[in-house]
Amino acid sequence: MVASRSARERKAAAEAGPLATVRIEVGPDEQFVYKISCSECTSAKGSWSAYRPGEDNGFMAAMDRWTFHLHEKHPGAEAPCLAYLPEAQRRLHERRGQRDDPGPSSTEA
């Protein structure tokens, strides 16, 4: 359990790049809680962080938010997760589409 958690933590940290601090905590219901915080946006004025519980869904949601943050606030930064920006945007779009438009979903084959 502990080994797999730290392995996930290292993998997430590697993908999130040098600006991110990734921590995985185990919540009271035994599920992983992903926390990604920005080392540049940590200050007295407040810090940026994404906090998502859940296994792979939580990881994905936290990493998507982090990818958007990097893209918007730190355009010069490099991180492996930026390669997934189009996918993250598509997921965000799909989630929004599902919420705003209850009509027939457009499925691409």
Ligand SMILES: [Zn+2]
């Ligand atoms: Zn930041």
